[in-house]
Amino acid sequence: VRLTVDGASCMGHGRCYAMAPDLLSYDDEGYVTIRDGSIDVPAGQVEAAQDAAGTCPEQAITLTG
Amino acid sequence: MTSTAGERQAIQGCPVIHQDFAPPQAAGCHWAMADELREASPVFFNTFAQGYWVFTRHEAVRDIYKTPELFSSESITPWQPDPIYRFVPTQIDAPDHIKYRRIVNPWFSPRAIEAAEPRMRELCRRLVEDVAPQGECDVVVEFALRFPTEAFLSVIGIDPSDADLFVPWVEDFFRGFGGDSDGLEAMAKALDGIREYWVAAIAERREDAVPREGDLASHLLHARFDDRPLTDAELLDMLTVLVLAGLDTTRATLGYLFRHLATHPEHRRRLVAEPELIPAVVEEALRYYTIVFGDGRKVTRDAEFHGVQLKRGDMVYALVSGANRDPRAYERADEFVLDRRRNQHMGFANGPHRCLGAHLARRELQLAVQEWLRVIPDFSIDGSAELSERGGGAMMTLTSLPLRWEVAS
Numbered sequence: 001v002r003l004t005v006d007g008a009s010c011m012g013h014g015r016c017y018a019m020a021p022d023l024l025s026y027d028d029e030g031y032v033t034i035r036d037g038s039i040d041v042p043a044g045q046v047e048a049a050q051d052a053a054g055t056c057p058e059q060a061i062t063l064t065g
Numbered sequence: 066m067t068s069t070a071g072e073r074q075a076i077q078g079c080p081v082i083h084q085d086f087a088p089p090q091a092a093g094c095h096w097a098m099a100d101e102l103r104e105a106s107p108v109f110f111n112t113f114a115q116g117y118w119v120f121t122r123h124e125a126v127r128d129i130y131k132t133p134e135l136f137s138s139e140s141i142t143p144w145q146p147d148p149i150y151r152f153v154p155t156q157i158d159a160p161d162h163i164k165y166r167r168i169v170n171p172w173f174s175p176r177a178i179e180a181a182e183p184r185m186r187e188l189c190r191r192l193v194e195d196v197a198p199q200g201e202c203d204v205v206v207e208f209a210l211r212f213p214t215e216a217f218l219s220v221i222g223i224d225p226s227d228a229d230l231f232v233p234w235v236e237d238f239f240r241g242f243g244g245d246s247d248g249l250e251a252m253a254k255a256l257d258g259i260r261e262y263w264v265a266a267i268a269e270r271r272e273d274a275v276p277r278e279g280d281l282a283s284h285l286l287h288a289r290f291d292d293r294p295l296t297d298a299e300l301l302d303m304l305t306v307l308v309l310a311g312l313d314t315t316r317a318t319l320g321y322l323f324r325h326l327a328t329h330p331e332h333r334r335r336l337v338a339e340p341e342l343i344p345a346v347v348e349e350a351l352r353y354y355t356i357v358f359g360d361g362r363k364v365t366r367d368a369e370f371h372g373v374q375l376k377r378g379d380m381v382y383a384l385v386s387g388a389n390r391d392p393r394a395y396e397r398a399d400e401f402v403l404d405r406r407r408n409q410h411m412g413f414a415n416g417p418h419r420c421l422g423a424h425l426a427r428r429e430l431q432l433a434v435q436e437w438l439r440v441i442p443d444f445s446i447d448g449s450a451e452l453s454e455r456g457g458g459a460m461m462t463l464t465s466l467p468l469r470w471e472v473a474s
Contacts, residue, residue, distance in 0.1 A: 009131075011419040014175055018344070029167065030174040030424060054407030057415055058131070 002064050003049050007036030009060035019055050020048035077373055080105070082119070083112045086358060087144075087242070087458030091451055092324070095358050095461050099387030100399070108373055114144035117380035118373060119359070123394035123411075125371045126383040129362055130415035133159060135370070136362035136381060138418055142458075143361035143382040153302040155310065155418065162417060168288045168295075169303065169421060172221065172281055178424045185216040185429065188225060189436045197440045201447055201469040205320045205462070210235060213315035213429050220425060221307070222280035223266075234258045235312045242459040256305075263304040267297065311422045314356060315429050317462030321354035322347070322430065323437075324466055325401060327446045332403050337442045340435060345404050347430045351412030353401045355386040356460040360414060385411050386461075444470040 003023075005016075012031040017024040023045045025033050041049045041063070053061040082102075086095075102109065103121035111119050120126055129136050138156050140146050151157065154165035171177060192212050196202045214232050215225035234255040241252025263282065270283045277283035285300050295303075326333045336342055364379040375381070389410050392398040413420035420426070446452075447467040454461050 011416060012170070013413065013419060014424055017175075026175045028174060028176060029170040030176075051407060055409060057409050057411055057413075059409075 001041040001046050001049060002038055003034075003041050003053070004038035004062050004064065005032055005034050005036065006060045006062070009058045010035050010056075011058050011060075013057050015055040015057065016052035016061060019051040020045065023048055024052060073374060073376070079108055079110050079118075079373055081112060082109050085113050087456040089453055089456045089464070092454045092463055095454065095456070096354075096386055096390065099358065099384055100390060102384065103387040103391060108371060111143075111382070115146060115380070117143040117146075117361075117382055118375070119143075119382045119384055120371065121384045121387045123388040123391035126360075126385055126388035126411065127415055128371070129381060129383040130360075130411065130418075133417055135365055135368055135375075137365050138162075138362060140363045140380065141361045143359070143380040146363060146378070146380050152306045152309075153299055154421075155306055159417070164290055165299075165303070166417075166421065168285070168290070169281075169307075172284070173421050173423075173425050175424050177220065178428050181216075181220045182428060182432070184219050186432055186436065188212065188215045188219065189429075189432045193436045193440050198472055200472040201467065203465055203467050204323050205316065205464070205466040209319040209323070209433075209466075210312060210316040212433055213319075213426075214312050216429050216432075217307070217311050217422075217425070221282070222277065223282075227262075230258070230262065231308060231312065235308065238309065239313050239455070239459055239462070242455060259305050259308050260301060263301050266304075267300055307422075310420075311425070313462065314422075314460055315426050317356040317460050318350060318354065318426070318430060319433055320463035320466050321356070322350040322434065323468065324446070324452070324463065325350065325354070326434075326438075327444055327466075327468055329401070330443075332401075333438070333442070335403060336434065337438050340438070342404055343431050343434050344427070345406075345408070346434065347427055348408045348410065348412075349401055349403065349405050350430070352389045352395070352405075352408055352410035355389045355410070355412050356462060357412075357414070358386045358456075358461055359384045385414070441470050444468045 010031055012029060014026060014030055016032055017026050027033050049063055053063050107122045107125060109119040111117055120129060137158050140148050141156060142148065154162050157165060189212055192208055196208060202208065210232055211228060214228040218225045218227055237251040237255035241248045266282045270286055273283055276287040282304060285295055285303060288295055336346060359382040362381050364375045364377055364381060366377050368375050389412060390398050413423040447469040452466065453464050455464060
């Protein structure tokens with residue numbers, strides 16, 4: 001599973017890294033560090049990734065694969 | 066010839082209401098009204114004041130927030146399309162808005178709040194331990210404003226004891242939304258007090274060669290907007306807005322959350338047993354007890370939007386309190402679900418104007434519930450008087466919440 005953040009949509013609510021603290025982290029302004037990028041989700045983190053995507057108020061996170 | 070918004074809505078067949086949303090009501094009435102409007106129609110035209118559109122459902126409210134190029138923040142009060150005042154950065158649009166936000170974002174980032182947490186917890190613990198032996202208190206008056214004020218001041222590098230000044234100012238300012246002449250006079254005086262405080266704070270810091278560590282006012286004096294320093298007017302405005310936006314809002318949410326816990330002992334007991342649920346409960350309170358009745362925006366160009374033809378200069382009201390309880394967007398939308406997962410609420414707004422203080426507010430709300438329940442696990446509402454709430458002209462808040470509990474001997 002690949003997690004992608006749409007940088008134009010991310011507004012730094014911080015819900016994703018609260019839901020998936022072992023997968024995602026924040027920068028100095030409170031945006032997710034992979035604000036305009038994507039990462040492979042390790043097998044053990046898929047549910048946390050789904051929580052992060054499903055909690056984002058801006059629907060900025062998509063999961064593929 | 067241009068038609069007025071009122072004439073056009075008749076053509077479009079949109080239902081019409083005539084409703085002043087600002088007066089105070091019995092506690093909870095604003096959400097009942099938002100629910101009723103949302104289920105009756107996705108959009109209304111409200112002929113109150115100059116007239117404005119009211120969008121009631123989740124999808125349209127989200128789209129308003131996410132389309133700032135069509136919906137300007139120049140006015141955020143739908144019945145005041147041409148405010149005499151523009152708060153910075155609240156009422157500033159792109160491209161300048163993000164430049165102001167980048168100056169202040171780091172002060173309210175998760176990293177900053179994480180660093181401040183031990184201090185905030187200590188402040189909270191002291192306030193709860195002060196009140197606990199009384200066996201009763203009006204939590205809205207004695208705790209729910211005092212704690213966020215002290216916490217905020219400590220985060221921006223001001224002595225928390227200056228809450229003695231800020232608490233009465235904030236009380237008087239927001240009481241002024243009641244609209245009577247005494248209230249308006251006190252409101253103006255309170256605003257003067259806040260501004261004079263910052264004028265003095267800025268003057269005291271102006272000659273510093275380098276910014277003071279952990280001191281927001283000092284940091285703003287050294288900040289750059291493009292290639293210039295901030296003007297005194299901008300500095301004063303930004304500091305004042307933080308006070309007006311950050312303190313009363315947290316008090317309001319705490320009031321409804323404490324009322325919920327006082328009247329739902331099963332929820333209270335579960336939180337005492339499982340404190341790890343507190344962050345989820347805070348999110349659910351932000352959804353279910355959204356204190357922003359609606360958010361206004363001003364239309365920048367003629368456009369069709371969710372079935373109505375908007376004209377440049379029209380005002381729209383995004384009914385965020387209704388949207389956060391929209392069954393089209395949430396399962397069991399009309400229930401307070403203690404352990405709700407994947408809660409996408411818009412309690413801090415969406416889009417570029419997302420609440421600057423969201424990370425601070427969340428942490429304050431979590432700390433308040435943790436520390437209160439640790440010392441006072443059982444409490445109820447004292448007396449049977451009907452609780453009332455301030456109207457939707459500012460943020461809704463309980464005006465009073467008397468609680469009582471047993472004091473261990």
